Amino acid sequence: xxxxxxxxxxxxxxxxxxxxxxDRVVGGAAVYASMAASLLSATQVVGVxxxxxxxxxxxxxSERGADLAGVTRIPGGRSFYWAxxxxxxxxxxxxxxxxxxxxxDFDPILPDAYCDSRYCFLANIQPQVQLAVxxxxxxxxxxxxxxxxxxxxxxxxxxxxxxxxxxxxxLNDAEARQLAGTPNLAQAAEMVLDMxxxxxxxxxGEYGATLVSRDDYFSIPSYxxxxxxxxxxxxxxxxxxxxxxxxxxxxxCSRELRRAVAFGTVIASAxxxxxxxxxxTGLGNGELRRRYEVLREIVRFxxxxxxxxxxxx
Amino acid sequence: xxxxxxxxxxxxxxxxxxxxxxDRVVGGAAVYASMAASLLSATQVVGVxxxxxxxxxxxxxSERGADLAGVTRIPGGRSFYWAxxxxxxxxxxxxxxxxxxxxxDFDPILPDAYCDSRYCFLANIQPQVQLAVxxxxxxxxxxxxxxxxxxxxxxxxxxxxxxxxxxxxxLNDAEARQLAGTPNLAQAAEMVLDMxxxxxxxxxGEYGATLVSRDDYFSIPSYxxxxxxxxxxxxxxxxxxxxxxxxxxxxxCSRELRRAVAFGTVIASAxxxxxxxxxxTGLGNGELRRRYEVLREIVRFxxxxxxxxxxxx
Numbered sequence: 001x002x003x004x005x006x007x008x009x010x011x012x013x014x015x016x017x018x019x020x021x022x023d024r025v026v027g028g029a030a031v032y033a034s035m036a037a038s039l040l041s042a043t044q045v046v047g048v049x050x051x052x053x054x055x056x057x058x059x060x061x062s063e064r065g066a067d068l069a070g071v072t073r074i075p076g077g078r079s080f081y082w083a084x085x086x087x088x089x090x091x092x093x094x095x096x097x098x099x100x101x102x103x104x105d106f107d108p109i110l111p112d113a114y115c116d117s118r119y120c121f122l123a124n125i126q127p128q129v130q131l132a133v134x135x136x137x138x139x140x141x142x143x144x145x146x147x148x149x150x151x152x153x154x155x156x157x158x159x160x161x162x163x164x165x166x167x168x169x170x171l172n173d174a175e176a177r178q179l180a181g182t183p184n185l186a187q188a189a190e191m192v193l194d195m196x197x198x199x200x201x202x203x204x205g206e207y208g209a210t211l212v213s214r215d216d217y218f219s220i221p222s223y224x225x226x227x228x229x230x231x232x233x234x235x236x237x238x239x240x241x242x243x244x245x246x247x248x249x250x251x252x253c254s255r256e257l258r259r260a261v262a263f264g265t266v267i268a269s270a271x272x273x274x275x276x277x278x279x280x281t282g283l284g285n286g287e288l289r290r291r292y293e294v295l296r297e298i299v300r301f302x303x304x305x306x307x308x309x310x311x312x313x
Numbered sequence: 314x315x316x317x318x319x320x321x322x323x324x325x326x327x328x329x330x331x332x333x334x335x336d337r338v339v340g341g342a343a344v345y346a347s348m349a350a351s352l353l354s355a356t357q358v359v360g361v362x363x364x365x366x367x368x369x370x371x372x373x374x375s376e377r378g379a380d381l382a383g384v385t386r387i388p389g390g391r392s393f394y395w396a397x398x399x400x401x402x403x404x405x406x407x408x409x410x411x412x413x414x415x416x417x418d419f420d421p422i423l424p425d426a427y428c429d430s431r432y433c434f435l436a437n438i439q440p441q442v443q444l445a446v447x448x449x450x451x452x453x454x455x456x457x458x459x460x461x462x463x464x465x466x467x468x469x470x471x472x473x474x475x476x477x478x479x480x481x482x483x484l485n486d487a488e489a490r491q492l493a494g495t496p497n498l499a500q501a502a503e504m505v506l507d508m509x510x511x512x513x514x515x516x517x518g519e520y521g522a523t524l525v526s527r528d529d530y531f532s533i534p535s536y537x538x539x540x541x542x543x544x545x546x547x548x549x550x551x552x553x554x555x556x557x558x559x560x561x562x563x564x565x566c567s568r569e570l571r572r573a574v575a576f577g578t579v580i581a582s583a584x585x586x587x588x589x590x591x592x593x594t595g596l597g598n599g600e601l602r603r604r605y606e607v608l609r610e611i612v613r614f615x616x617x618x619x620x621x622x623x624x625x626x
Contacts, residue, residue, distance in 0.1 A: 183331070183401050185519070186538060186539045217537060219611050258615070259617065299532065304605065306602055309561075
């Protein structure tokens with residue numbers, strides 16, 4: 001098993017969905033991803049928080065074995081704050097407030113012990129900051145990156161530089177279309193591969209995820225849930241689950257990447273069943289296994305004995 | 314192998330997509346579904362056309378072994394006409410014109426030979442007309458029905474009567490949400506099962522399809538295509554492929570229904586690669602098999618040796 005470095009936002013979120021509302025709860029991409037990854041691997045977290053970030057959330061990560069040497073608390077500072085509201089089918093969300101606060105000056109310096117880690121997830125941050133992290137990592141590190149529509153629009157050159165340096169790019173379907181400039185997702189994935197990464201994962205929310213490389217194409221639906229409460233953090237839990245699994249297996253062949261996407265899917269399903277990281281903290285090893293096996297069964301259909309189709313009708 | 318009755322519109326369509334434009338080409342739910350079903354089974358078509366419906370399209374169906382005794386040509390009448398335009402990502406379409414013409418008085422009378430068929434697909438028509446067909450079928454017939462948002466809104470009672478009489482209901486995701494009154498698709502599927510059918514299939518366009526019954530849940534992505542030209546008829550090709558496969562196997566257990574969804578997925582993929590029924594007419598047996606096997610590989614991920622997850626990190 002190898003170590004995983006996770007870099008990104010650590011936040012307080014106010015979220016409203018048709019199923020409830022929470023105020024200033026623990027969130028942020030690095031928090032979700034670290035909670036997810038630490039289910040499977042030793043995780044090293046890089047982020048910045050203010051005085052207002054609750055110690056119990058950091059303790060929770062520590063209890064799961066996460067190394068918080070890369071987390072800086074700024075005295076007198078306030079944590080990144082995001083407020084948003086989801087519509088009826090949880091597909092679209094409206095951002096009501098974004099306060100960068102201490103995250104505005106986030107300059108991730110990796111503790112020495114992190115620099116030799118074999119796996120890294122760069123959550124959605126400005127591409128220049130992602131690049132600064134890549135510079136600190138060993139060349140052999142398997143690096144996954146996320147991004148967002150804002151950087152595709154406003155920081156395209158820096159983002160392309162990031163993509164040329166990472167091993168796997170995570171994008172949602174709209175971002176993949178926007179980045180590639182084509183509405184066709186199969187085409188878009190190919191075009192993102194041309195930008196550098198060996199693997200592209202397209203996240204489709206409740207419709208699942210697709211993994212594409214030059215010689216593999218894998219696609220699965222999401223884990224079916226009768227009660228989705230809050231999709232916040234689903235993508236980061238997915239990515240954290242993926243990278244945590246890869247680090248645990250310490251192998252990045254198609255077989256393990258496919259399994260990693262399935263683990264990410266299952267871990268994201270636990271995330272969205274409650275607000276904040278509550279769903280993730282409640283996910284036990286037994287339930288993780290059970291959902292993985294259920295997901296395998298959900299997509300299974302049998303081979304044909306083709307002789308039957310040859311016979312005349 | 315059993316016979317399949319297919320009832321629905323036979324139309325002329327004018328379609329514009331970002332990839333081209335066609336004027337008054339052959340279309341209609343029954344035409345797409347019959348073309349698809351006749352790849353696998355003996356198909357009996359019930360529909361109505363005007364003088365303007367091209368004979369070559371009927372000949373094409375005949376050549377595939379479809380029985381057209383249930384197709385009425387109204388002298389002096391004009392065929393159902395639909396015009397529509399698709400947006401950038403082919404997800405949304407705008408209807409520019411709908412002229413029911415001879416379809417306005419569609420009163421499907423099944424030829425005697427059709428009434429003992431074991432499989433039937435009722436494409437999207439007014440629920441009362443679907444009911445009139447159900448009345449003519451034998452009780453043991455496995456009936457699949459489609460519908461649309463208009464009937465959910467305006468003919469709910471009649472639609473509920475249809476649902477209480479059929480074996481399998483096909484809905485797209487928006488229709489399932491609308492019919493069940495819940496944004497959650499897993500919940501919506503359960504609620505549609507409560508309305509009567511033993512199986513519900515939720516069509517999600519490029520995101521795949523999900524099959525739900527009381528004791529089964531199956532979900533697969535769509536077949537990936539670098540060049541989608543026109544989504545018109547995809548859902549009907551999918552349904553036709555499903556019912557044609559079930560009739561060929563003459564078995565409706567979960568194993569065959571899962572395979573039927575996979576066949577429907579593959580056949581729909583051929584449909585959307587060209588305008589009108591061109592993609593379907595070009596689909597050979599070899600390509601059908603190849604895509605079925607590719608789809609199986611696309612969703613495959615391996616079981617875990619769980620012992621590894623038990624060891625301490």
